[in-house]
Amino acid sequence: MQKHSTNLMLCLAEDPSIELCVVHTSSTKRSPNFLREFGEAIAKKVREIYIPFPSYARMPGHYIRSSYKYSCLIWNRLESDIENFDFIYAKGFSAWKFLQESKKRTLPPIGVNFHGYEMFQPSASFRHSLELRMLAPFVRWNVQAAHYVFSYGAKITTLLKERLNVDGSRIVEIPGAVDAQWLEKDLMQHKNQVRRFVFLGRYERRKGVEELNFVLKDLPNPAPVEFHFIGPIPVDKQIDNRSFHYHGGISEADMIRNELLKSDVLVCPSLSEGMPNSIMEGMACGNAIIATDVGASSLLVDAENGWLLPLGDSQALSLAIQDAIDIPQADLVKMRLSSLDRMASFTWEEIGRRTIQTLKLLVIQPIDKGQ
Numbered sequence: 001m002q003k004h005s006t007n008l009m010l011c012l013a014e015d016p017s018i019e020l021c022v023v024h025t026s027s028t029k030r031s032p033n034f035l036r037e038f039g040e041a042i043a044k045k046v047r048e049i050y051i052p053f054p055s056y057a058r059m060p061g062h063y064i065r066s067s068y069k070y071s072c073l074i075w076n077r078l079e080s081d082i083e084n085f086d087f088i089y090a091k092g093f094s095a096w097k098f099l100q101e102s103k104k105r106t107l108p109p110i111g112v113n114f115h116g117y118e119m120f121q122p123s124a125s126f127r128h129s130l131e132l133r134m135l136a137p138f139v140r141w142n143v144q145a146a147h148y149v150f151s152y153g154a155k156i157t158t159l160l161k162e163r164l165n166v167d168g169s170r171i172v173e174i175p176g177a178v179d180a181q182w183l184e185k186d187l188m189q190h191k192n193q194v195r196r197f198v199f200l201g202r203y204e205r206r207k208g209v210e211e212l213n214f215v216l217k218d219l220p221n222p223a224p225v226e227f228h229f230i231g232p233i234p235v236d237k238q239i240d241n242r243s244f245h246y247h248g249g250i251s252e253a254d255m256i257r258n259e260l261l262k263s264d265v266l267v268c269p270s271l272s273e274g275m276p277n278s279i280m281e282g283m284a285c286g287n288a289i290i291a292t293d294v295g296a297s298s299l300l301v302d303a304e305n306g307w308l309l310p311l312g313d314s315q316a317l318s319l320a321i322q323d324a325i326d327i328p329q330a331d332l333v334k335m336r337l338s339s340l341d342r343m344a345s346f347t348w349e350e351i352g353r354r355t356i357q358t359l360k361l362l363v364i365q366p367i368d369k370g371q
Contacts, residue, residue, distance in 0.1 A: 003277060004115070004176060004277075005024075005091055007177065007179070007348045007352070008089075008352070008355065009022055009046070010038060010042070010348075010352075011348060011351075011352030011353075011355065011356065012352075012355075012356065013038075013042050013045055013046050014042075015356055018356070019047075020045070020046045020047065021046070021047040021048075021049065021078075021085070022035070022046055022047070022048050022049070023049045023050075023051060023074050023077070023078070023094070024048075024049075024050060024051075025050065025051055025052060025053040025070065026050070026052075026053075033048070033050070035048045049074075049077060049078075051070065051073050051074060051077065053066060053070055054066045054069040054070055054073070060134065061134065063135075064093075064134070064135065064138055067092065067093035067094075067096065067138075068093065068096050068097070070093070070094065071093055071094055071095060071096035071097040071098070072096075072097045074094060074097070074098075075097040075098055075101065079101075082107060082108070083108075085108045086108055086109075086363045087108055087109050087110075087111070087359055087362060087363050088107075088108055088109070088110045088111070089111050089113070089150075089359070090110060090111065090112045090113070090146075091112075091113055091114075091115075092112075092113075092114060093138065093139075093142060095110050095112055095142070095146070096138075096142055098110055099112075099141075099142060099145040099146060100145075102145070102147075103145070109147040109148060109362055109363065110146050110147050110148070111146060111147060111148035111149065111150055111172060111362070112142055112143060112146040112148075112149055112150065113149075113150035114139055114142075114143065115152075115274040116156070116272060116273055116274030116295055117139070117156060117159055117160070117164075117274070118132060118206060118272045119132035119133065119135045119136045119139060120136065120139075120159055120163045120164070121159070121271070121272030121273075121294065121295075122271055122272060122294075122311060122312070123205075123206065123271070123272070124205045124206060124208075124210070124271050125205055128205050128206070140164055143160070143164050143166060144164065144165070144166065146170070147170065148170050148171075148172050148362060149166050149170055149171050149172065150171075150172050150174060151171050151172065151173050151174075152173070152174070152175050152176055152274055152275035152295065152296035152299070153173040153174075153175055153275075153296050153299055154295065154296040154297070154298045154299050155293070155294060155295055155296065155298070156274065156275075156295055156296050157171055157173060172358060172362070174351065174354060174355050174358060175275055175296060175299055175346060175351060176274070176275035176277065176280060176296070176346070176351070177280070177346045177347055177348045177350070177351035177352070178277070178280045178281055178284045178343065178346060178347060178348065179347070179348055180347040180348065180349055182257060182281055182284035182285065182343075183284050183340065183343060183344070183347070184261060184284065184285050184286045184340060187286040187333070187336055187337060187340060192226075192262070192264060194224070194225060194226050195224075195225045195226070195264050195265070195324070195325060195332075196225065196226045196227075196228065196262060196263045196264050196265075197225060197226065197227045197228065197263065197264065197265045197266075197267055197321070197324070198227075198228045198229075198230060198259065198260060198263040198265070198266050198267070198282070198287070199212065199227075199228070199229045199230065199231070199266070199267050199268075200230045200231060200256070200260070200266065200268075200278040200281070200282065201230075201231045201268070201270075201276075201278050202231050202232060202249070203231060203232055203233050203234060203237065205271075206270060206271045206272045206273075207269075207270050207271075208268075208269030208270045208271055208292065209233060209237055209269075210237070211269050211271075211312075211314060211317065212267060212269045212317070213237065213239055214314055215314060215317050215318045215321060216239055216241075216244070216321075217239055218318075219241065219243070221240070221241045221242060221243070222241065222242040222243040223241060223243035223244070224243075224325065225243060225325055226243055226244075226245065227241075227243060227244045227245070228244075228245045228247060228259065228263065229244070229245070229246045229247065230247050230249075230250055230256060230259055231247075231248075231249055231250075232248055232249040233246055233248075247259065256281070257281070257285060260281060260282055260284075260285035260287060261285045261286070263282070263285070263287050264287065264288065264324075264332060264336065265287055265288045265289070265290060265306075265324045265332075266278065266279065266282030266283075266287040266288075266289050266290070267289075267290045267291075267321070268282075268289065268290070268291040268292070268297070269290070269291070269292055269309075269317055270291075270292055270294055270295075271292070271294065271311065271312070272294055272295065273292075273294045273295035273296075273297060274295045274296065275295055275296040275297070275299070275300075276291070276295070276297065279291055279297060279300050279301065280300065280343065280346060282339070283300060283305070283339035283340065283342060283343045284339075284340070284343045286336045286337070286339060286340050287336060287339060288305055288306045288324065288332060288335035288336050288339060289301045289305060289306035289307070289339065290306055290307045290309065290317070290320045290321065290324060291306065291307070291308060291309065292308075292309050292310070292311050292312075292317075293308050293309060293310060293311060294311055300342065300346075304335065304338045305335045305336075305338035305339040305342060306335060306339070307320035307323065307324070
């Protein structure tokens with residue numbers, strides 16, 4: 001969510017016709033003044049408001065209480081000049097208080113974006129499901145109270161319509177994107193003697209590391225391929241195989257890109273997702289993709305550039321990995337080139353332009369929610 005928020009902010013800030021106010025928080029108690037990281041021009045053009053995220057004792061419901069309090073703090077800061085805004089774009093629960101107030105008075109159109117809506121997608125464990133279920137009613141209220149709901153498309157839109165009863169006229173489909181600098185221009189300069197697979201992501205149960213391990217543990221040691229993990233995979237989740245390499249967490253974008261450029265196939269076996277950055281970044285670096293059909297993954301992956309798998313089907317995952325091992329090099333190159341070609345439509349330059357056009361249209365032609 002943070003990466004998407006930053007890129008969206010930059011797209012809006014660079015449009016000379018837009019006056020932008022950015023409200024943000026951080027994990028620290030002190031304002032990071034993060035806009036200065038993007039140059040004085042951005043820092044001077046954008047109105048920046050930093051509000052520390054409230055903290056409560058860690059007990060059931062503490063995140064909900066903190067999120068609502070944070071929304072109230074934002075409201076208190078902006079209420080006096082709320083009429084000067086034409087549109088409010090809110091991530092997560094940040095517009096909660098605004099949505100309550102919109103039932104009492106006329107406010108600018110409010111659009112909310114909860115990204116993956118994981119609390120309404122399948123969960124791998126009862127505990128995780130219980131934790132997410134606590135969020136579900138509050139997400140549902142925010143989504144149903146908003147003027148607009150942003151969706152990555154595909155199964156996210158289906159979820160909004162069928163699980164959350166959001167009318168299609170209020171759903172705004174805008175996919176995710178990557179920086180154009182991620183796009184590889186010369187795929188052929190990266191040639192591997194041994195086929196190289198990569199998993200990219202933090203360790204969460206929903207990321208499917210256990211499902212992937214269930215398949216990979218049956219490969220010989222050493223395996224006929226290399227498998228690289230980028231992300232903080234716990235030691236007890238690492239497989240003892242000389243062909244498997246665990247790089248740990250990498251935060252530098254250039255280092256991640258370099259690893260992806262050296263790979264042939266990216267594997268994303270997630271149980272729930274929005275529109276995975278890992279898939280988009282892997283495609284931008286010329287990887288074929290093995291992914292489960294969750295969230296908006298189907299907008300990115302099909303038979304032309306990889307393998308789109310049914311959720312929770314370990315046999316399908318095993319067969320896809322074996323197919324990716326056995327596929328002739330010429331056919332794999334075609335898949336990798338297809339990934340590159342497809343990502344040309346998912347750069348922030350393109351998606352940012354589309355987002356701005358859409359927001360301006362929503363301001364000009366707002367829907368009537370009867371509030």
